[in-house]
Amino acid sequence: MTKQQMMESMNISALSDEWAAIYEEAVKGWEGQIRIICKKDHLLEIMETYGLFKESRQEILMAAEEILQNKEIALLTCLIDRALLSGNPALYTPGETELPFGKDLAHRFYLLIPIIRRIPAIIERYREICISDEVIFATLQEYETCLEIFRLHNGYTGFDKRYYKWTLRVMNSTLFRIGRFNFEVKTFQHSVCGFRHQDGRIMVLADGMRLHKSGQVLGSAGCDEEEGAFDAVITETEDAYVGFPADEMGRIKKEPIRLSKAEWSPVLRRGDDVISVHIPRAGALTKEACEASYETAWKLLRKCFPEHDFKAIICCSWMMDRQLQKLLKPTSNIVSFQNRYMPYPCKSAGGAVFIFVFQFPVGTDLEKIDYQALPEDSSLRKAVKELYLSGGAIYENGGIFLMN
Numbered sequence: 001m002t003k004q005q006m007m008e009s010m011n012i013s014a015l016s017d018e019w020a021a022i023y024e025e026a027v028k029g030w031e032g033q034i035r036i037i038c039k040k041d042h043l044l045e046i047m048e049t050y051g052l053f054k055e056s057r058q059e060i061l062m063a064a065e066e067i068l069q070n071k072e073i074a075l076l077t078c079l080i081d082r083a084l085l086s087g088n089p090a091l092y093t094p095g096e097t098e099l100p101f102g103k104d105l106a107h108r109f110y111l112l113i114p115i116i117r118r119i120p121a122i123i124e125r126y127r128e129i130c131i132s133d134e135v136i137f138a139t140l141q142e143y144e145t146c147l148e149i150f151r152l153h154n155g156y157t158g159f160d161k162r163y164y165k166w167t168l169r170v171m172n173s174t175l176f177r178i179g180r181f182n183f184e185v186k187t188f189q190h191s192v193c194g195f196r197h198q199d200g201r202i203m204v205l206a207d208g209m210r211l212h213k214s215g216q217v218l219g220s221a222g223c224d225e226e227e228g229a230f231d232a233v234i235t236e237t238e239d240a241y242v243g244f245p246a247d248e249m250g251r252i253k254k255e256p257i258r259l260s261k262a263e264w265s266p267v268l269r270r271g272d273d274v275i276s277v278h279i280p281r282a283g284a285l286t287k288e289a290c291e292a293s294y295e296t297a298w299k300l301l302r303k304c305f306p307e308h309d310f311k312a313i314i315c316c317s318w319m320m321d322r323q324l325q326k327l328l329k330p331t332s333n334i335v336s337f338q339n340r341y342m343p344y345p346c347k348s349a350g351g352a353v354f355i356f357v358f359q360f361p362v363g364t365d366l367e368k369i370d371y372q373a374l375p376e377d378s379s380l381r382k383a384v385k386e387l388y389l390s391g392g393a394i395y396e397n398g399g400i401f402l403m404n
Contacts, residue, residue: 341399
């Protein structure tokens with residue numbers, strides 16, 4: 001079956017150039033290869049050895065059987081397997097590929113099964129950079145978590161393109177579950193710069209942002225109005241940095257300020273190495289748990305990645321929106337979590353809070369949500385509901401802090 005025929009059969013409208021280039025090689029001898037990929041004994045051995053997918057093993061094994069009976073899905077599975085076996089991170093990502101998804105087991109697990117057989121290799125890569133087995137096996141649970149979240153949102157288990165793309169961080173050995181948080185090694189790409197004063201104070205200036213008059217990034221939810229919008233860039237003079245600062249709410253002020261070079265030094269710029277925080281659902285967000293996680297991760301990742309000069313810890317999340325400080329009690333763990341960071345705005349559709357707080361499926365049309373019908377069975381849900389009913393939104397904003 002040609003690439004075009006497979007795409008038409010699977011209703012795939014686009015295939016990345018990288019995947020298209022390896023298609024013929026990937027499906028050569030596919031009938032024998034798919035039997036290797038979907039060999040139930042081998043899949044079960046891996047899942048049992050590493051304690052994975054305890055609740056979903058039988059579904060995964062049944063999916064493997066179904067894939068063997070479906071030529072089109074088998075060909076696509078061989079293509080994904082070939083990309084993962086390449087050892088080339090550039091080939092892992094599906095790019096613009098429209099990966100099909102359905103409720104039958106074959107569609108629900110064809111993206112996961114090629115990953116399962118790569119788990120021993122993933123573990124070896126983590127060990128090569130001196131990551132302990134404790135951290136490795138905690139990180140591998142991210143696959144299990146994806147299945148649990150999918151089930152929570154949809155009522156049945158699955159692993160779609162969103163989770164495939166997210167867990168490429170595990171495939172690339174750039175994600176680490178250390179204590180309370182997941183940490184990702186990455187390059188800072190946000191349009192802000194961080195500066196530190198001689199006395200230790202931190203200031204964030206916008207650099208290359210177009211802002212709504214409110215100080216939120218233009219184009220964010222409820223921030224489309226051009227009137228009053230302004231551009232914020234940093235101008236460097238012989239003795240100062242001039243720019244637009246973020247306030248305590250994480251909004252950019254309209255009035256520029258001048259930071260004297262004699263007192264202020266740049267500590268974070270676009271392109272710097274950073275450690276990014278992701279917040280798993282499980283576990284209390286206590287100050288003690290957070291601090292222990294930061295300290296351990298900072299020491300471990302600096303040791304394991306000596307080639308990186310990490311400048312800061314960053315986080316981009318709905319939990320970073322400082323409006324929550326007005327909606328929750330001062331003693332709230334979320335408020336305590338936020339206070340560790342210097343906030344700044346990011347362009348945001350304001351939809352993540354519905355996924356993480358109200359358990360809406362990913363891809364839900366925000367315009368069709370009946371705010372009045374949202375549950376109020378927790379203080380957070382009640383506060384967020386009231387905010388949206390009043391025309392507001394919770395933004396997925398950013399924050400930074402320095403460890404030294």
